[in-house]
Amino acid sequence: MTPTLTAPATLAWSDALVLDMPVMDAVHEEFVELLARVVQAPDGELLPLWSALIAHTQEHFDREDQWMRATGFAAGNCHATQHKVVLQVLREGEARGHGGDLAVVRQMADELGIWFPQHAQSMDASLALHLRSAGYDPETGALAQPERLPQAAIHGCGGATCADTALA
Numbered sequence: 209m210t211p212t213l214t215a216p217a218t219l220a221w222s223d224a225l226v227l228d229m230p231v232m233d234a235v236h237e238e239f240v241e242l243l244a245r246v247v248q249a250p251d252g253e254l255l256p257l258w259s260a261l262i263a264h265t266q267e268h269f270d271r272e273d274q275w276m277r278a279t280g281f282a283a284g285n286c287h288a289t290q291h292k293v294v295l296q297v298l299r300e301g302e303a304r305g306h307g308g309d310l311a312v313v314r315q316m317a318d319e320l321g322i323w324f325p326q327h328a329q330s331m332d333a334s335l336a337l338h339l340r341s342a343g344y345d346p347e348t349g350a351l352a353q354p355e356r357l358p359q360a361a362i363h364g365c366g367g368a369t370c371a372d373t374a375l376a
């Protein structure tokens with residue numbers, strides 16, 4: 209997440225965020241809704257909504273991390289690492305919010321609205337492609353074409369900052 213000088217518009221769900229993986233898309237749509245509630249929250253409701261967003265994001269990232277582990281990614285691959293770093297930042301915001309600094313939570317919410325489409329359209333899109341290529345069913349964990357997974361553990365993620373690719 210990089211600081212911005214201008215206040216961005218609230219992130220809205222759109223076709224540009226759809227990755228044709230219904231389980232992932234449903235969670236992403238919930239994330240966008242929860243984030244919008246945070247952005248629009250009055251001060252008195254900001255921290256409970258921020259905590260709800262963090263809990264949802266933890267589950268969201270845990271599921272993607274699990275799909276990665278099930279389909280040949282190394283534990284410390286850059287997509288999983290980015291999840292970890294983002295959650296740490298959100299929890300820092302939560303702690304500072306409870307210390308009375310609501311402005312930092314609002315700034316993080318704005319930055320999250322910029323970060324999320326980038327993440328979804330690079331790392332998550334690449335993961336969805338990888339899962340489809342291996343015939344992985346995120347609902348059941350069934351892997352239809354394990355032979356399409358690479359021999360070596362995957363460290364890359366397909367993100368713009370990552371030279372490696374997640375694809376077999």
Ligand SMILES: [Fe+2]
Pocket residue numbers: 236268272328332
């Ligand atoms: Fe995601």
Ligand SMILES: [Fe+2]
Pocket residue numbers: 272287291327331332
């Ligand atoms: Fe992700």
